[in-house]
Amino acid sequence: MKQKDVLIKISDLKKSFPGGTEALKGVSFDVYRGELLVIVGASGAGKSTLLRCINGLSAISSGSIVVDGIEVNGLKGKKLRQLRTDVGMIFQSFNIVNRKRVIDNALHGRLAYYGLRGVLGLYSFEDKKKAFEILARLDLEKQVAKRADQLSGGQKQRVAIARAIMQEPKVLLADEPVASLDPGASSKVLGYLHKICQEEDITAIVSLHQIDYARNYADRIIGLTEGVVTFEGGPEDLDDEAIQELYFNEEEEE
Amino acid sequence: MDRNMENNLAQLKKSRRPGQLRLLFAIILVIVAVIWSWAGTGFSIPAIMRGVPRIYNFIIDDLIPPRFDSWQKFLNPTLQTLYMAYVGAIFAIILSLGLGIISANNLISNRLIVYLGRGISSFLRAVPAVAWAVILVAAVGLGPFAGTIAIALGGAGMLGKTYADSLEEIDMGQVEALKAVGASWFQVLTQAVLPQFLPDFFTWSFYRFDLNIRSAAVVGLVGAGGLGFSLDTAIRLFQFREATMGILWIFGLILIVEFITAKSRDKILEGL
Amino acid sequence: MKKVNNPLNEKEFKALISKRKDNLFYLIILIFMTFFLFFSLSQMNINPARVIRGFSTLSDLIKNMFPPDFGQLSRLWPLAIESIQIAILGTVLGIIFSITLSMFAAKNLTPIPGLGVILKGFFAFTRAVPALVWALLFITAVGLGTLPGILALGVNSIGMLGKVFSESFENINKATIEGLNSTGASRMQVFFQGVVPETIPIILSWSLFRFDINIRYSSILGVVGAGGIGWELVRASRMRDYPALLMVILVILVMVYAVEQFTGYARRVVR
Numbered sequence: 173m174k175q176k177d178v179l180i181k182i183s184d185l186k187k188s189f190p191g192g193t194e195a196l197k198g199v200s201f202d203v204y205r206g207e208l209l210v211i212v213g214a215s216g217a218g219k220s221t222l223l224r225c226i227n228g229l230s231a232i233s234s235g236s237i238v239v240d241g242i243e244v245n246g247l248k249g250k251k252l253r254q255l256r257t258d259v260g261m262i263f264q265s266f267n268i269v270n271r272k273r274v275i276d277n278a279l280h281g282r283l284a285y286y287g288l289r290g291v292l293g294l295y296s297f298e299d300k301k302k303a304f305e306i307l308a309r310l311d312l313e314k315q316v317a318k319r320a321d322q323l324s325g326g327q328k329q330r331v332a333i334a335r336a337i338m339q340e341p342k343v344l345l346a347d348e349p350v351a352s353l354d355p356g357a358s359s360k361v362l363g364y365l366h367k368i369c370q371e372e373d374i375t376a377i378v379s380l381h382q383i384d385y386a387r388n389y390a391d392r393i394i395g396l397t398e399g400v401v402t403f404e405g406g407p408e409d410l411d412d413e414a415i416q417e418l419y420f421n422e423e424e425e426e
Numbered sequence: 427m428d429r430n431m432e433n434n435l436a437q438l439k440k441s442r443r444p445g446q447l448r449l450l451f452a453i454i455l456v457i458v459a460v461i462w463s464w465a466g467t468g469f470s471i472p473a474i475m476r477g478v479p480r481i482y483n484f485i486i487d488d489l490i491p492p493r494f495d496s497w498q499k500f501l502n503p504t505l506q507t508l509y510m511a512y513v514g515a516i517f518a519i520i521l522s523l524g525l526g527i528i529s530a531n532n533l534i535s536n537r538l539i540v541y542l543g544r545g546i547s548s549f550l551r552a553v554p555a556v557a558w559a560v561i562l563v564a565a566v567g568l569g570p571f572a573g574t575i576a577i578a579l580g581g582a583g584m585l586g587k588t589y590a591d592s593l594e595e596i597d598m599g600q601v602e603a604l605k606a607v608g609a610s611w612f613q614v615l616t617q618a619v620l621p622q623f624l625p626d627f628f629t630w631s632f633y634r635f636d637l638n639i640r641s642a643a644v645v646g647l648v649g650a651g652g653l654g655f656s657l658d659t660a661i662r663l664f665q666f667r668e669a670t671m672g673i674l675w676i677f678g679l680i681l682i683v684e685f686i687t688a689k690s691r692d693k694i695l696e697g698l
Numbered sequence: 699m700k701k702v703n704n705p706l707n708e709k710e711f712k713a714l715i716s717k718r719k720d721n722l723f724y725l726i727i728l729i730f731m732t733f734f735l736f737f738s739l740s741q742m743n744i745n746p747a748r749v750i751r752g753f754s755t756l757s758d759l760i761k762n763m764f765p766p767d768f769g770q771l772s773r774l775w776p777l778a779i780e781s782i783q784i785a786i787l788g789t790v791l792g793i794i795f796s797i798t799l800s801m802f803a804a805k806n807l808t809p810i811p812g813l814g815v816i817l818k819g820f821f822a823f824t825r826a827v828p829a830l831v832w833a834l835l836f837i838t839a840v841g842l843g844t845l846p847g848i849l850a851l852g853v854n855s856i857g858m859l860g861k862v863f864s865e866s867f868e869n870i871n872k873a874t875i876e877g878l879n880s881t882g883a884s885r886m887q888v889f890f891q892g893v894v895p896e897t898i899p900i901i902l903s904w905s906l907f908r909f910d911i912n913i914r915y916s917s918i919l920g921v922v923g924a925g926g927i928g929w930e931l932v933r934a935s936r937m938r939d940y941p942a943l944l945m946v947i948l949v950i951l952v953m954v955y956a957v958e959q960f961t962g963y964a965r966r967v968v969r
Contacts, residue, residue, distance in 0.1 A: 227606055256608035267603035271621035271698070275715050280617060284608030291612045300715060317714050332603070339607055448967065460790055463783030467844040467925070477840040477849075484839035509738035516735055552954045553947060556830065556918040557931055561943065564935040565759045566752040570742040575752070644830040648921050648932065651742075654831070658922075661834055669835075673827055680826040697723065 177205040179343060179375050180226065185235035187221055187399075195221040197399040198235070203343070203377060208369060210386040211379040212403075212410075213396035214419055219379035222396065223345045226377070227259040228252050240342055257284040260336030260374075262365075264348040266328040268335065270321040274312060277320055277331050278303040281338025299338075306334045309371075310364050326357030333365055337372060344369060346378040350385070358382075362389055383415055484666075492670035499668065500656055500675045507652035507679060510570050510645070511638035514577030518638075519631050521582040522547075526589025532598055533619065543590065550583025559645040570651030577641050581634050592626035593619065624698055632691040639683050643676045653679070759940060766948055767941035774930060774949045778917075780844065781926030781953065785916040787848045789909045792855025797901070799860050801889055804867035806875065809885070818864065825857025829915045833924035847924035851912045859908055866900045867893055902968045906961045913957045917950045927953075 180203035187196040195218045203209055211219050224230040226237055228244050237244040239255060247255055260281070268277045282299050283290040295303075307316055310330040315323060320331060329349060336344055346365065350358035362378075366389045369376045380386050386393055387407045395403025395410075395418045403414050463469070528534055529543030558576035566572050596619060604618045646654025653676055660669040739745070802808050803817035824832075829850050836846030870893060878892045894901075920928025927950060934943035 229602060229606060253608040253610065256606055259606075261603065261606040263599060263603060265599050267597075267599035269600050269604075269618050269621050270597075271624070272617075273715075280604055280609070281607050283604065283610075283613045283617065286613075287610070288612075290609065291616045293617060301711070304711065304715070335603075335607065452964075456790070459786050463786040466780060466783040467787060467848065469787055469845065469848060473840075473845055477845060481836070481839045481849075484835075488838075489835075506742065509742050513735060513738045513742070513744070516731075548955075549951070552951050552958075554914050554918045554950070556921060556928075557947060557950060560921065560931045560935050561759070561947075562756070564938070564940075564943075565756040566748075571744050571748065571752060574742065574744065640826075640828050644828045647830055647834065657831065658834070661838060666838070673831060676828070676831065677823060677826045681822075694727075697720065 178202045179205040179240055180377075181236075181238045182226075183236045183238075185222070185225065185237060186233045187218075187225060187230065188233050195399055196225070196232075199396075199399070199401055200235075201394055201401060201404060203375060204392075205375055206373060207391040208366060208376045208378065208389060210390035210393050211377065211396055212381065212383060212386050212393060212418065213379075215381060216398075217396040218399040219381075219396055220347050223261070223347045223377065223379055226343075226345055227256050227261055229261075253284055257339055258342045260339045260341035260344040262329070262332050262336055262344065262346040262349045264351045266325070266332050266352075268320050268328055268331050271319065273317055273319055274307065274323070274331050275300065275303050275316045278307055278334040278338050281335040284339070303334065303338055306337050306368075307331075309368065310334055324357070325353050326361055329353065329357075329361045330364055333361075333368065337368060337374075340372075341374060343375040343377065346376065348379055348381065351381070358385070359388075365389075383410065386410070488666040489670045491667065492674055493665075493667035494671065496665075496668045496671050497675075500653065500672050503646070503651075503653045503656040503672075504675050504679055506570050507639065507642040507646075507654075507676075508683070510573045510577055510650075510652055511635060511642040511683075513574050514581055514642065515631070515635040515638050517574070517578035518581030518585055518634060521578065522585035522589050525582060525586035526593055527615075529586060529590035530593035532594055532596070532601075533615070543586070547583050547586035547590070550579050551587060552583070553580070555580035555641040556645060556648060559648050559650040563649045568649040568651070573642060573645040573650030573652055576645055576650060577638050580641060581638060584637075585630060585634055588630045589623075589627065592630070593623055596622040625695055628691060628694050628698075632687045636680075636684055636687055639680055643679070762940040763944035765941065766944040767939070768945065770942050770945045771949070774927060774946060777920075777927040777930060778949050778953045781916040781919075781928070782913065782957065784844055784847045784919065784924075784926050785851065785909065785912040785957075788851025788916065789855060789905065789912050791848065791852035792859055792908065792912075793901075793905050795852065796856045796859035796863055799856065800863035800867055803860060803864040806868055806870075806872070807885075807889065807893065814864075817860070821857045821860040821864075823857070824853050825861065827854070827857075829854040829912075830919065830922060833919050834922050837923055842923040842925075844925035847916065847919040847926060850919065850924060851915060854915070855908050855912065858911075859904060862904050863897070863901060866897045870896045899968065903965060906965050906968070910958060910961050913954055917953060 182202070183200045185196050185199040186194070188194040199218075199222060211222065213219050221230060225232045226239065226244065228247055232245055235245075239259065242255060244255060269280070272280075276293065279293075279295045279299060281303075282295060286295065289295070304313070304316060307313060310333060312327060312330055312334070315327060315331075320328060323331065344365075349365065350361050353361060362385055365376070365378070368374075378389070387410060390407045393403065393405060393407055393410050394401055395414070397418055403410065403418060405414075525543055525547055528539050529547060531537075531540045534540050534543075555576050558579050559573055562572035562576050566575075600618045600622065601614055604614045609617065642652050642654075644654045646652040646656070647658050649655065653672060657669055657672040657676075660666070660672055799817055799821075802810070803814045803821070805811075805814055808814045832850035832853050833846050836849045840846055840849075874892045874896060875888055878888045883891065916926050916928075918928040918931070920926045920930065921932050923929065927946060930946045931943065934940070934946055
């Protein structure tokens with residue numbers, strides 16, 4: 173591990189939904205600057221909810237999340253948007269605007285800096301060039317002027333990565349980024365994600381349910397079972413016994 | 427008949443029963459409704475029998491052939507009908523964009539505002555354009571001004587609902603992603619909501635313009651300008667051949683406008 | 699940090715990401731639409747002063763409408779019922795005639811090929827001429843009352859239903875007709891045993907939809923004297939009895955809403 177500088181501190185985080193289901197039951201851990209942290213766990217373990225709490229897409233029930241010195245809980249309006257510019261997010265279903273071109277989608281990452289010009293979709297030439305450069309680094313330079321709905325799934329997710337990188341975020345949250353992709357595209361997308369985070373020195377939190385991908389790319393791994401942290405350690409510590417424990421509960425449920 | 431066959435037949439009967447019962451019930455309902463209406467309106471076969479030759483004579487003796495030389499009389503009213511429909515459509519679209527957005531429950535978190543928006547749309551929609559025209563003629567006087575506003579209000583009711591329904595069907599993932607980059611509400615609206623909404627927006631708006639032409643052609647019957655007014659005048663003066671000419675103008679206007687809107691809609695949709 | 703060199707020069711890059719051509723297309727349309735808007739407004743003599751004056755008289759009128767004259771209800775109620783009855787008979791008439799005519803209009807069913815084209819022209823004409831104009835004509839021919847209203851709705855419905863029914867007949871599976879033909883079925887047998895069962899969901903849902911439309915029309919047919927509640931609109935406004943006018947509108951609202959609920963329910967059952 174590079175540095176032991178804490179970027180995100182999560183303490184006793186609890187989240188329950190209106191129906192009464194408790195998704196997170198007191199989660200605490202730290203995220204260090206510059207690392208790639210993978211969160212593993214069965215589906216329904218609370219991985220998505222955890223990530224969505226970090227950038228305030230879901231309001232937490234109790235506890236605290238501090239991102240680079242700022243408490244997320246209770247942030248509203250402009251301050252919440254400001255926090256979100258520091259936190260990029262990548263979704264399982266890509267969530268890029270299908271009817272816009274690839275370059276426009278990448279430029280969406282800059283919206284928070286634009287105000288009314290952003291409403292009209294008018295960006296500076298510098299930002300357009302930067303968007304092109306990042307898309308080229310993700311090997312999408314031939315696709316920049318295409319409409320996003322003409323791309324394959326893997327390409328769409330790379331556009332989503334470009335959009336997140338355009339934000340110049342301190343931390344990148346990736347929620348099951350390859351769950352909708354075939355194995356070939358999956359390892360390619362994770363490779364790009366890993367490479368560009370290293371190059372840009374961006375801290376990343378990636379949730380995955382495939383253990384082998386986690387082992388390949390993680391600096392550190394956290395295991396989540398039914399809303400509780402049940403594993404914390406390096407990829408080498410995630411042995412068969414630990415995996416058994418992580419997924420044991422799920423099998424019992426079924 | 428062997429036992430197996432009997433079973434099969436029984437099963438066949440059973441499978442048809444619930445649907446048949448419902449069908450029977452519906453048929454009885456329709457028959458009762460028709461008899462009730464028949465009695466209520468004093469509708470009678472002899473009246474129809476007497477009516478048919480009269481209608482036939484009216485068409486042959488009075489309506490046909492149209493007085494083609496009166497075509498100029500209808501030129502201005504036709505243009506006025508077009509103007510009313512167009513301006514009414516633009517006003518309706520502007521009004522409904524606001525109405526549609528506040529009525530979409532995925533864009534507005536305040537339930538009360540959504541109910542208010544939906545309520546306004548359904549009120550505007552339920553009152554027919556001609557009824558609006560009657561009120562507006564009373565308020566602002568005869569002429570196309572009253573007709574234009576009547577058409578705009580009626581159209582806003584329909585578009586407000588259809589816009590809201592389309593907006594509620596957009597993919598919220600794209601909206602959420604832009605919220606996650608820190609975009610403001612208006613930025614999310616133009617950059618994530620609008621691109622998804624545009625095809626439906628154009629389809630419904632053009633369709634509304636088609637409907638407006640029909641409304642604009644009849645609001646004149648209550649004094650709100652356009653072809654309906656000239657048609658009413660012609661009939662009141664027993665100038666039936668001129669009236670036929672007016673009807674041909676309405677027919678022609680609707681066909682031409684439908685053709686043009688279909689072409690331009692396709693052109694715009696393919697460019698989006 | 700690894701640097702990727704921009705593989706294109708500035709000019710090529712600008713050309714690549716430029717949307718100028720698309721934007722120009724939309725700009726021209728927008729300018730034309732704006733121009734036509736102001737042109738139309740000026741042709742109709744609508745100007746800001748008139749709009750402001752109009753809204754102040756309108757708000758006065760709306761103030762004068764309250765409270766609605768509930769005393770009128772006992773008189774309006776039977777007229778609303780009459781409107782519903784006109785809509786029912788007009789719709790039924792329209793359905794019967796449009797199904798019958800569609801048999802001869804559908805390309806795959808018609809005994810005389812040329813007849814289909816003529817009937818489709820007839821549908822287009824009866825559809826395009828608005829119901830209120832039909833009512834006006836029928837009044838001239840058969841006199842005031844509910845009969846011209848029923849006929850107007852019927853004829854206008856034939857235009858719309860005839861079009862969709864004949865198109866849905868044309869879209870049915872060819873094999874169905876051939877299969878029945880091969881059994882030696884007559885034309886009528888083929889129609890009622892083959893075509894109707896296949897298209898019954900379409901026929902029902904469009905008939906219900908048309909009933910919705912006809913209710914709206916029947917509520918205003920009276921403005922030209924074709925029966926129902928519509929005449930009360932004109933009467934109240936001519937007598938400047940605005941509370942009564944509001945009451946008429948409320949009754950129309952309730953009527954339209956109630957029928958819409960009913961057809962909505964029926965549509966769910968049909969499905």
